[in-house]
Amino acid sequence: MIDIAFNHRQGAFSLDVRMQLPGNGVTGLFGTSGAGKSTVADVIAGLIRPDGGRIAIGERVQFDSARGVAVAPERRRIGYVFQEARLFPHMNVRTNLRFGARRRGGAGPGAFDQVVGLLGLEPLLDRRTRHLSGGEAQRVAIGRALLSDPELLIMDEPLSSLDQQRRDDVLPHLEHLAADTGIPMIYITHSIEEIIRLADHLAVMANGAVIACGPIQDVMARPDVPVLNDRRDAGTLLQTTVAGHFDEDHLSALRFGEHTLLVPRTERPKGSPLALRILARDVSLALEPPQRSSVMNVLPGRVQGIHPRGDGHVDVSIDTGQIIRARITRRSADDLSLRAGLHLYALVKSVAFAERDAFRRHAEGDH
């Protein structure tokens, strides 16, 4: 359990932050530019001493203004990937990577090679850091924090300067890191995709305060968090089990309840649980199952609720055993005479899942 409660004033900006995060898994910290996310990270890492409050990670109290406790940053064992890479300009990439590892006695040679391979740092190892491109530098910074054997990892928009390909390379490692090592992670980002992909828990900040905090499904479902609901990538998470693979077609079958879904081939073995993200925008509705169509996933269900949105769209919640959300035009909703309780079919293209962030493992800490 990570317990954060502090207030702090810097210049004209004041923060009053209160949140409890689980002691494992990934917590996304989401908010607009200038909301105070980086400041929160600095406070947790011990780089900013807040005006007052208490910060505890598990049993360890890192800061408590009432009791005069303020653990030094180097003794907090918090890996911190900064918004700017902050590489040491007098060391080459290898020495930067080893900096934390050497001090924390963590990460053996195996770990080093693994991180280097994963982040594609091999060709950079003997380079000086100054002329690395923005993306290269950030990859090194991520590697450096990963290798410092932290008990909590804070990442402040670590991928914002990476291209899609590198992002896709790095993300799985971040996932594994959180799940396999049990190291809790606070992941600051502007990207809901990254949040969805990585986070179990979500905290949303605005104007120096936490306006929502909780398990990701709960927070994402809250109608009072504008920053999440205005997004076109709103959607729901389905808990499924891998039912089998069709190797020749590059497809896998997932089961949930009575239903089978065909999705692009996943690596997860048969029988393993898989969380699947379905974007509301990808779901069509039909009163009859389609004939001779390329759409392979047809899920019968009934309308649970209809949520009109301001822009001529409605979000329809379909109960198929688990809730799926469909975003369609109001005109379609009218044409189909949708109403609560109506039986219908939710249609989802398999290709809609061909996004690497559509799948999530079930981590221990999952809700």
Place this chain on the structure above:
Amino acid sequence: MIDIAFNHRQGAFSLDVRMQLPGNGVTGLFGTSGAGKSTVADVIAGLIRPDGGRIAIGERVQFDSARGVAVAPERRRIGYVFQEARLFPHMNVRTNLRFGARRRGGAGPGAFDQVVGLLGLEPLLDRRTRHLSGGEAQRVAIGRALLSDPELLIMDEPLSSLDQQRRDDVLPHLEHLAADTGIPMIYITHSIEEIIRLADHLAVMANGAVIACGPIQDVMARPDVPVLNDRRDAGTLLQTTVAGHFDEDHLSALRFGEHTLLVPRTERPKGSPLALRILARDVSLALEPPQRSSVMNVLPGRVQGIHPRGDGHVDVSIDTGQIIRARITRRSADDLSLRAGLHLYALVKSVAFAERDAFRRHAEGDH
């Protein structure tokens, strides 16, 4: 016409860049991290003097190693928004913004207020730049370059540290800027969305060389540019005309050829041209038109080509008068017995267009 041809070596990295860009509109410069994009920008701006080559913007030769020409950066009239904001730390935001305006005699008070309003800089004007958050700083940097009255604007990932909301605020201004002022713009980004939204022209870089350069439709359609085709947001652009609006439904009708498409309400007046982006992943195929479904856009057409991809998907080009691409699973393709010349229906949800970057104006320079 912007004519760029140079070779340059820095450390172990060498560039050999050759490209011709139109003298108006926006050219996207796309490429993986470390491809050399920022270096190209520095060379064009005159901050790096390449080993050899020639750079001309319109009539003006900025650099010509053969003739010993190398115009000083301040005389090139190139606005440059850097990857890092590079704000002047000893000036407040207002003075930063005015820096270029004062020197270039451009941008009157009206322009100043306009840029400030657009970028949401009003509350920051009297702030010092040091403690601006990453996003705030970058907005100021964009404003500063906009106000320096440039003849060519180079933006090096200007939005990568902005959140979605700010991005959406800033993007339209960048569009207008390019179209209304006729200032050509080179826009470096990792985001294909931003490219699609802004660029008329596209240059793709890899390993210090330009591997593709031309009008955006042409380049995006090329099968030999992996960096574009591996993306899940691959798609095509349709040239349409606004046929009418349905205000009560928040819908607009677009025509192209025989077809009508219903899309979320656009601001463009009836009769005006509109380029519409359709992602391959959003298109389903059916041999019969669907009945009683929420899908409102059903476009009859015939299969023009089938392009298998490595991942169990196929991209199907449908000739509906203009080409639409559909990405479906191979199994679906087999089930439907797709073959060139087959008549079928392409289905697209209206909601699929509810993305702000689905629409593009026709700018003068459009192809």
Place this chain on the structure above:
Amino acid sequence: VPVPLTQGGPAAGPVAGEEILVFAAASTGAALEDVAAAYAAAGGGRVRFSLAATSALARQVESGAPADLFLSANALWMDRLEDVGLLAAGSRSYLFRNQLVLVAPQDTELEPVTVDAKLDLEAMLGDGRLAIAEPVAVPAGIYARQALESLGIWERLQARTAPASDVRHAALLVRRHEVPLGIIYWTDARATPGLRVLGTFSSELHDPVAYWVAQLADAPAPAAAAAFRAFLQSDTARTIFSRHGFAPPPDAYSR
């Protein structure tokens, strides 16, 4: 007063082997080096000289400098050391003396003059200044001031002086034509190129320009020191000194 000795008896001639350190006014350095060479040639031990301003050396002696002999360019500092008991009793002697002269640059248009009450230095200076050593602190300056006071022209001339850091500096100012006239020691005037001596100040006009030598009470090598001190007063040494322009002490002080 017996000379305190820690080893050996009173030395009659050069004593070989032991090296001694002599603190000496910097202006006597060249002459002393020659004397030391002669001393060595006569079988004496090595002599090293620490050359600095008399004032600096005297203070160092006060703070326990490991010197054997002290050669002062004026009496004031010697008196002071004697007063505080730092000198070996009875070891102080008048070594040689010097003389003040009026000098001008070599190419001066001024004629040689007799330095007496009729001397019109102001006229000779024109709009230039008179270079002297610092008239309150530096011995050569003090003597020059005394001389001008004796001539009754100090009051008027005081504002026209260019007080230099030492005699060498005063000589330099003249030589570089910064000033038309200067008052310096004869030893400097005779050996400095580019100077012409216009007149000599009689020694009655000021305190004697006396150079004293004394052995220090705490001399590390008293026997060798005594030997060299004796050699300094030998005829050999006197010859060398006069070659460097130093005059022998008045008869009253001679051995």
Place this chain on the structure above:
Amino acid sequence: MPTPAETEALLLSLRVAVWSVLGSLPPAIAIAWLLARTRFPGHALLNGLLHLPLVVPPVVIGYLLLVFLGRRGPGGVFLENVFGITLGFTWQGAAVASAIVAFPLMLRAIRQSIEAVDRRLEQAARTLGASSANAFCTVTLPLIVPGVFAGMVLSFARSLGEFGATITFVSSIPGETRTLPLALYAATQVPGGEPQATRLVIISVALAMIALVGSEWLARRTRHYASGGP
């Protein structure tokens, strides 16, 4: 209370030091920029030469000044004929001597702070239409204000303590060139001058401490300002 002679020396020292600092500031900034931002043949040599005043004992510098800027020196003749300026035996000459002795200190401090300024800021300024010189004046210069202050303070302090070059070049004329260190020198030369010398040292130290503590305070304010405080 200082005696009139002490007050005279104090005010003179101040005047000489202030003019020495102000006079050497523009060339120091220009040369510091040259050394920090450009590379040319003889770069290291020029840098070496500019440090010589530090290495060569001040008396030698005074001597060289006398040779070049004295009445018969080529520079002295030039200044006299063209500008009617005489440096010999004047406080202006003392200021020149101090300035030269202190120059390397000012130069180093300014150069070092120029080197610490991120060139990318100058680049940004140039893309915004500022010439190289303008970028220097409007971006680099404000950012090095703390370094310039540091240089000025060093050079001011060194000027206050300057003795050898001054006395050699312009003598020790009361009211004109006898600054505090020169007055101090006179006091140390006679037996029993210690109390007088002590007084003068105390005056020097007090003056310097005021200047140093004040400048530190000022530098902190400026640094604060230059680095973006409110």
Place this chain on the structure above:
Amino acid sequence: MPTPAETEALLLSLRVAVWSVLGSLPPAIAIAWLLARTRFPGHALLNGLLHLPLVVPPVVIGYLLLVFLGRRGPGGVFLENVFGITLGFTWQGAAVASAIVAFPLMLRAIRQSIEAVDRRLEQAARTLGASSANAFCTVTLPLIVPGVFAGMVLSFARSLGEFGATITFVSSIPGETRTLPLALYAATQVPGGEPQATRLVIISVALAMIALVGSEWLARRTRHYASGGP
């Protein structure tokens, strides 16, 4: 060719300057860090005090050293009894005098370069497990190498030129404390010593130029290195 006496003075000057620089380096770095990175009451005062050797004429410093660290001074007696070190009239004493006179220069240079290091790098080091001291040694220190070099060169050059404090504190004993500037002084004090003086000036200047140009070269290499060259 230098005469044996000149060679002696040259080698002695070198020895004194090198030890003076090396000896003052650790305290200079420590105090520079203190002044650059911490705030405490008396900060400005300490800073002011440390600049005093610049302001007070060297002769006065030499005199104070004589009084405190001389053979009869309290510090001198202490050093003699406890460590068996004698500073009075030894080359070690000359090194101490030089070090004190040059200390403000070294301190300023190092402090300025510490202030130029981005504290965020130290923060990053601390989150990686480095204590404040370790972060300083492994991150800040390597980054300020150019500044430290600058400080060392300044201080070396100043030491080579040191005259007043040295001659006052440790006299001018050939082979022990008569460094180049002191030999130069001795030469200028005797009529006809000018050629000898000129030779000594040339030797001093040559030595200094070698040191300065060499250090510039070294500094450039280090700067290059510290800022990420290949």
